[in-house]
Every structure is written in structure tokens, then in C-alpha cells.
Amino acid sequence: MNQHKRKKLKPVNVIDNRLLTSGVHYISIEKNCEFKAGQVIAIALNPNDEPRLYSIASGTNKKYISILFDIKPGGELTPPLSKVKSGDTVFISEPFGKFLCADKPATWIATGTGIAPFLSIIESGQNKNIKLLHGARTLDKFFFQEYLYEQLGDYYLRFCTTESNERTIDGRLTDYLKNSKKLPTNNKYYLCGSSQMVIDVREILISKGIPFDNIIAEIYF
Amino acid sequence: MSKEALYGKTLSELKACVKELGLPAFTSKQIADWLYKKHVTTIDDMTNLSKKARLMLNEQFEVGLVPPQSFQESVDGTKKYLFQTNNHQFIEAAYLPEDNRNTLCISSQVGCKMGCxxxxxxxxxxxxxLTTNEILNQIASLPERETLSNVVYMGMGEPMDNIDNVLKSLEIITSEWGYAWSPRRINVSTIGVIPAMRRFIEESEAHLAISxxxxxxxxxxxxxxxxxVYTAEKMIEALKDYDFGRQRRISFEYIMFKGVNDSAQHVKGLLQLLDGIKCRVNLIHFHPIPNSPLEGSDYKTMEYFRDKLSQKGITTTIRKSRGEDIYAACGLLSTKKLIQEDTDKDF
Incomplete structure (x- = not known):
């Protein structure tokens, strides 16, 4: 008879739980091991629960590990996870995954909380030669935008589909990509977000002559 | 208000239902028999249940089987069935008749998150x-149900991303009180969602096919x-944790793309990766999809690839392509045309 052989989760303390905007939290926990920017951790509230995966959103040089998530109504993890307080215990796996950005000119494309791995990479000081496109439905969903603008300046483009202000571009990032006359074909394109975003963006990039092997996607599932 | 479906409930769930209604405990076994052995379509057809029991059940429940909306038939005899789900979305299932076996390829999700x-x-x-009811309805409502010899979970969706309902459906298919099929008649595919794959290996006996x-x-x-996130290397490590016995099969599905994954280097890479795993490899011809940057390898290359792997002791076959003309072949199922566009996107 096979025994259950799942990855063991380790307990860590919650350091901070910040509500960034309605339904979106940024939780920081004790860092109990090293990781590479772009990796994920599995997290659960109890050691025997089925954990869920989240991209690490903080830099490798920080003393904590952070994740960024939105509350899924009716979900098993995110509603209670949104209520954890400093000093509470959560259970995490070792960091893993290979969504690691090569040290080459690149365009990063994210929607919503899909910005998390890119935040980690930037905070880890690995943001040379990159351009970041971030799409969101509303203005309050451009998480850490001040910091990102500070780091990337005009190479940080925000696309808002339902609201506008002087710092954002009205409309969809897919329209921006479709209307771009020339996209650099030698760049790497890193995509992170919902599967539908990844699929739509990947199709546009391929139609614009980007070789598929220059497109790397991480999907939230 | 729509009633709750009985079809798709496990015996323990049926027991809970009859207990709540105050019916005798043995009624649950009788209901399972009517559902999974006789495949009745109404509660009134469950004639060995008392009138009172049927009345009580009818108030809250229905059998919940829905016939396919339509089908297409390929020149090679493959049939593709379109089923509507509870919330008016659509899935496809492909029936593949052959000389000595008839296989149904079923879906586990409407669409898929994995983005291959x-x-x-x-x-x-x-x-x-899909709910367990919707997964099993593809089998139960199939006109050719009685001719089926095999079921493969290789239609729309990633089965391991809906593991609870997939495992429940497998329990119903393989239990004595259910269809009482041997798990060796079932093959479940995955792209390698490791934690759910581990649950599948531990909690079922069906074959495993890995893309x-x-x-x-x-x-x-x-x-x-x-x-x-879940690399092939880690997936292989996870597989090595288990004893699959002599009867249970692991196969690796390998779609061959011209100039991408069909070289001698890939043969070598596969041999290294699969070293120590008792398995077979199925080579699949790529069925081009619109605006795809990929092309299928030619058959000569596929045969070379097969022969090289076979020579090194890995049983390797080239899977026969079925139902390509009706978009029923591997990787072609889609009900995208039937989806209403979401205008509230964030991208």
C-alpha cells in the first residue's frame, strides 16, 4: 500500500498582513530558507491541508518572504489566509520553480497579482534592460506602483481597462501589443497571470513575429 | 429551482442523503444500483423503492443525466459528442471505436488553465x-455506452486540476456498487501537477498517462x-516514490514537433530522464491548430524516434490519429465558439 508522500510543510510565523486594496493582501512571513527570485512557495494554514502555490513577491535580500494574493470568494485558503495576524503560524514548503528571468533584454507582462514574481526580481536587483507592462481593471490594482515607477521609470507601463489617470494608459495591454508596429523579436518575453491573459498575449506576440521560444509564461492555477 | 443530481454521488454521499430524508439505510445501495448498473433516467424508474421514498427523493433530487446536444462523425468512425453542463457551458467527448476496443475520451473541465x-x-x-455528475454523464448518456471497453480522461481540461471530482468519478466507475469496472480499463492523463498526481496514484488504481x-x-x-513550477525532473522523482505493480501502467505522451523535440538529442534526453521508470512512450502526431508556430514531425522522423527508443528497451508506439477531420483528435477539442466573451477583463 502506498503511503501518502506529499511534501512536508514547515511552520513559520506571520510578520505582517497588509491590505493593499479591497480583497488583495500582501503577507510577509519569516524567511526560513534562501530562494531565487521568480520561485514559488506552497502555503497552507494547517500542516495537513492541501497547500496552494504563490509566487514569492519579495526580494532575495529581504529578511522575510512575502506573497501577494486576492481573496477568492468561497475559496478554502484565501478567505482565512486574509485574516492572519502578526505572530500567527502558517505552513510553507521550500521555495521551488524555475520562472527565472535570464539576464537579457526582456519584456515582462503581468496582470493583477501576476506582478508578484516581477516584484521579487526587481527587489532582488535583477531589473536591467527590462520593460514591464502591467494590466489591471482598476487603478487600485497597480500594486506597489510608486516603487515600480521609481525603479523602472518610463519602462513601467500601466494599462487600465475601466478607469484612467495621467499615469496610466487607457485600455488593454493586448491592444497596445496588437498596435505596436515593431516588437523586439530577440527579447525574451516573460508573462505571468491568468491563463487567458497568457494565451491571448502569447498569440499576439507570435503573430508579431516573436519566436515562441522567446516567450516564457507562468500561469496561476 | 433546479434539483440536485443523484448521478455522480458516491455510496457514502447517497447514504448521507437517505439518512437525511429518514429513509432506510439500504435504500442508498438500491439507488446506487439503479443509477450505476441500470442507468435509469428518472427516480420513478427506481421501482423497488417505496412510493414514499420515490416521492421524497423527487422533491429534492433528480437523476441528472443529460443527453448529448449533438454529435459529429469522422470518416474513420470517430464520433465527437457535445454536452451542455449545468451552467450552460459546453464540453466535448470523443468516442473512438476500433476492432477490439471502444474507447471514450472524456473531459474533466470546461476549458483549461494550463496554457500549453x-x-x-x-x-x-x-x-x-466539471462536477462528478458532469464527468460521468459523458459516459452514462453516451448512445454507445454499452459497447465501451475503455475510458480515458484525455479530453478537455487537466484532470489533476479537478482532482476531487475526478477521484470521485473513478470511485464510482470502479466500485462494486458502481460500474464495477476494472481500473485497468481507465487511463487518466496529466501534464504533471505533482501534488494532485500523488493523490491520484495513492487513491486510485487507474493507469496514468503523462504529457x-x-x-x-x-x-x-x-x-x-x-x-x-513542476518540472519533468521533479515529476519523475515523485513517480519513483511509488510501486506501480505489474498491472498498473505509466505512459508518457510525446507530441512530435518538427525541428523542436524530434532530434537524436531528444532521444538521449528521454532515455536519461526515464531511466529507472517502467513505462511506455506514445508518440503522437501533432494536429496543427490555427496560428500555431509549431509543425508536426514527418512520419519517417517519428518512426526513427520510435525505433531508437525501442532499441533501448522502452516500449514505444506511434499513436494512430483519429477524428482529425471533425477536430476530435488529440489536442483539438474546444468549445470556444460557444463561450460568451468576458468584457470585464484586466488585460
């Missing part, structure tokens, strides 16, 4: 997980985003 570059289902994004498509991390990442 070569897959038509991925293009429609993800709409929902591999490249032995190399960087290349597999380009084809299959899952490789960023």
Missing part, C-alpha cells in the same frame, strides 16, 4: 471544473508553462 502552446482547449481559457513533450527544462517551459 500546442493545445486547442487551452485557447479557450478556463471556465469551470511530456520534451525532456529538457528550458524547452518544455516554452511548450508547457507548468514546467516553471
Amino acid at each position: 502552446l500546442f493545445c486547442m482547449t487551452a485557447r479557450q481559457g478556463f471556465q469551470k471544473n 511530456l513533450h520534451s525532456p529538457f527544462n528550458e524547452e518544455r517551459k516554452q511548450l508547457m508553462p507548468i514546467e516553471n
Whole structure:
């Protein structure tokens, strides 16, 4: 008879739980091991629960590990996870995954909380030669935008589909990509977000002559 | 208000239902018999239940079987059935008759989240997980149900991303009180969602088919985003934790893309990766999808690949392509045309 052989989760303390905007939290926990920017951790509230995966959103040089998530109504993890307080215990796996950005000119494309791995990479000081496109439905969903603008300046483009202000571009990032006359074909394109975003963006990039092997996607599932 | 479906409930769930209604405990076994052995379509057909029991059940429940909305038939005899789900979305199932076996390829989700570059289902994004009722309805409502010899979970969706309902459906198919099928008649595919794959291995006895498509991390990442999180290497490590016995089969599905994953280097890479795993490899001809940057390898290359792997002791076959003319072949199922466009996107 096979025994259950799942990855063991380790307990860590919650350091901070910040509500960034309605339904979106940024939780920081004790860092109990090293990781590479772009990796994920599995997290659960109890050691025997089925954990869920989240991209690490903080830099490798920080003393904590952070994740960024939105509350899924009716979900098993995110509603209670949104209520954890400093000093509470959560259970995490070792960091893993290979969504690691090569040290080459690149365009990063994210929607919503899909910005998390890119935040980690930037905070880890690995943001040379990159351009970041971030799409969101509303203005309050451009998480850490001040910091990102500070780091990337005009190479940080925000696309808002339902609201506008002087710092954002009205409309969809897919329209921006479709209307771009020339996209650099030698760049790497890193995509992170919902599967539908990844699929739509990947199709546009391929139609614009980007070789598929220059497109790397991480999907939230 | 629609009633709750009985079809798709496990015996323990049926027991809970009859207990709540205050009916005798043995009624649950009788209901399971009517549902999964006789495949009745109404509660009134359950004639060995008392009138009172049927009345009480009818107030809250229905059998919940829904016939296919339509079908298409291929020149090779493959039939593709379209089923409507509870919330008016659509899935496809492909019936593949052969001389000595008749296989049904069923879906586990409406759409898929996994975003594989070569897959038509991925293009429609993800709409929902199928309920156990909706998974089993594809079998139960199939006109050819009685002729079926095998079921494969290789239609729309990633079965391991809907593991609870997939496992429940397997329990119903393989239990004595259910269809009482041998688990060896069932093959469940995955792209390698490791934690759910472990649950599947531990909690069922059905065969496992893994979509591999490249032995190399960087290349597999380009084809299959899952490789960023659950690498093929880690997946193989996980498989080595288990004893599959002599009867249970692991197979690796390998779609061959011209100039991408069909070289001698790939043969070598596969041999290294699969070393120590008792398995077989199925080579699949790529069925092109619109605007795809990929092309299928020619048959000569596929035969070379098969022969090289076979010479090294891995049983390797080239899977016969079925139902290509009606978009029923591997990787072509899609109900995207039937989805209403979501205008509230964030991208």
C-alpha cells in the first residue's frame, strides 16, 4: 500500500498582513530558507491541508518572504489566509520553480497579482534592460506602483481597462501589443497571470513575429 | 429551482442523503444500483423503492443525466459528442471505436488553465471544473455506452486540476456498487501537477498517462508553462516514490514537433530522464491548430524516434490519429465558439 508522500510543510510565523486594496493582501512571513527570485512557495494554514502555490513577491535580500494574493470568494485558503495576524503560524514548503528571468533584454507582462514574481526580481536587483507592462481593471490594482515607477521609470507601463489617470494608459495591454508596429523579436518575453491573459498575449506576440521560444509564461492555477 | 443530481454521488454521499430524508439505510445501495448498473433516467424508474421514498427523493433530487446536444462523425468512425453542463457551458467527448476496443475520451473541465502552446482547449481559457455528475454523464448518456471497453480522461481540461471530482468519478466507475469496472480499463492523463498526481496514484488504481513533450527544462517551459513550477525532473522523482505493480501502467505522451523535440538529442534526453521508470512512450502526431508556430514531425522522423527508443528497451508506439477531420483528435477539442466573451477583463 502506498503511503501518502506529499511534501512536508514547515511552520513559520506571520510578520505582517497588509491590505493593499479591497480583497488583495500582501503577507510577509519569516524567511526560513534562501530562494531565487521568480520561485514559488506552497502555503497552507494547517500542516495537513492541501497547500496552494504563490509566487514569492519579495526580494532575495529581504529578511522575510512575502506573497501577494486576492481573496477568492468561497475559496478554502484565501478567505482565512486574509485574516492572519502578526505572530500567527502558517505552513510553507521550500521555495521551488524555475520562472527565472535570464539576464537579457526582456519584456515582462503581468496582470493583477501576476506582478508578484516581477516584484521579487526587481527587489532582488535583477531589473536591467527590462520593460514591464502591467494590466489591471482598476487603478487600485497597480500594486506597489510608486516603487515600480521609481525603479523602472518610463519602462513601467500601466494599462487600465475601466478607469484612467495621467499615469496610466487607457485600455488593454493586448491592444497596445496588437498596435505596436515593431516588437523586439530577440527579447525574451516573460508573462505571468491568468491563463487567458497568457494565451491571448502569447498569440499576439507570435503573430508579431516573436519566436515562441522567446516567450516564457507562468500561469496561476 | 433546479434539483440536485443523484448521478455522480458516491455510496457514502447517497447514504448521507437517505439518512437525511429518514429513509432506510439500504435504500442508498438500491439507488446506487439503479443509477450505476441500470442507468435509469428518472427516480420513478427506481421501482423497488417505496412510493414514499420515490416521492421524497423527487422533491429534492433528480437523476441528472443529460443527453448529448449533438454529435459529429469522422470518416474513420470517430464520433465527437457535445454536452451542455449545468451552467450552460459546453464540453466535448470523443468516442473512438476500433476492432477490439471502444474507447471514450472524456473531459474533466470546461476549458483549461494550463496554457500549453500546442493545445486547442487551452485557447479557450478556463471556465469551470466539471462536477462528478458532469464527468460521468459523458459516459452514462453516451448512445454507445454499452459497447465501451475503455475510458480515458484525455479530453478537455487537466484532470489533476479537478482532482476531487475526478477521484470521485473513478470511485464510482470502479466500485462494486458502481460500474464495477476494472481500473485497468481507465487511463487518466496529466501534464504533471505533482501534488494532485500523488493523490491520484495513492487513491486510485487507474493507469496514468503523462504529457511530456520534451525532456529538457528550458524547452518544455516554452511548450508547457507548468514546467516553471513542476518540472519533468521533479515529476519523475515523485513517480519513483511509488510501486506501480505489474498491472498498473505509466505512459508518457510525446507530441512530435518538427525541428523542436524530434532530434537524436531528444532521444538521449528521454532515455536519461526515464531511466529507472517502467513505462511506455506514445508518440503522437501533432494536429496543427490555427496560428500555431509549431509543425508536426514527418512520419519517417517519428518512426526513427520510435525505433531508437525501442532499441533501448522502452516500449514505444506511434499513436494512430483519429477524428482529425471533425477536430476530435488529440489536442483539438474546444468549445470556444460557444463561450460568451468576458468584457470585464484586466488585460
